[in-house]
Amino acid sequence: MVGLLQKVKETSMAGLQPETLDSVNVMIKQQETAVTQLDHQRSNIMSMLQRGKDLVKDTHAPSFMKTEVSNLETGWSEAYGQTVEKLKKLKGELACQSLE
Secondary structure, eight states, X not given: OHHHHHHHXXXXXXXXXXXXXXXXXXXXXXXXXXXXXXXXXXXXXXXXHHHHHHHHHSTTSOTHHHHHHHHHHHHHHHHHHHHHHHHHHHHHHHHHHHHO
């Protein structure tokens, strides 16, 4: 799951600047798809995070568990935040290009 979140984050961070209105629209659709996919995974991620947090409380839990739970939580927050932020920027770009 962390790998998937990393891939989404990298895609969202790609600094391609759209040059035409059509390319902005294509990029918006891609970001909307990414946000939708993340939204569909939200319940699974939150469930895994909660189970991980519960396991960490167990005195017999492996020491790496806390780090893995933290990595998943950070990865989710960063991936979702960056994806939504890029979508907002693209929509702003679309609005600016539409006014020109």
